[in-house]
Amino acid sequence: MSIKRTKQRSFGRDREAGETAFGSKPGEPEKSWADLVEGKADTAFVPYEMTAKYARGTLLLHPKFGKGAIVNVEGGRIEVLFEDGGKKLGHAG
Numbered sequence: 001m002s003i004k005r006t007k008q009r010s011f012g013r014d015r016e017a018g019e020t021a022f023g024s025k026p027g028e029p030e031k032s033w034a035d036l037v038e039g040k041a042d043t044a045f046v047p048y049e050m051t052a053k054y055a056r057g058t059l060l061l062h063p064k065f066g067k068g069a070i071v072n073v074e075g076g077r078i079e080v081l082f083e084d085g086g087k088k089l090g091h092a093g
Contacts (some may be wrong), residue, residue, distance in 0.1 A: 036069035
């Protein structure tokens with residue numbers, strides 16, 4: 001016995017490159033690590049602790065990954081942009 005499967009169809013119009021699901025283009029381009037971190041004083045960076053709560057835009061100093069900037073906060077996770085790339089870390093959110 002075989003199961004007949006239909007092809008998946010797209011029910012929306014084709015989007016242009018850079019458009020979101022709602023049809024509008026994103027407002028702010030993503031910044032690089034250098035744009036967010038370079039030129040900031042060492043005193044501007046907060047030491048990373050998993051038990052602390054952080055907000056978007058906070059500058060972090062991680063013992064393993066170095067200096068970074070928080071680019072996204074989702075519940076108990078933060079996304080931090082380090083020089084070597086983005087990392088997802090836990091926090092008290």
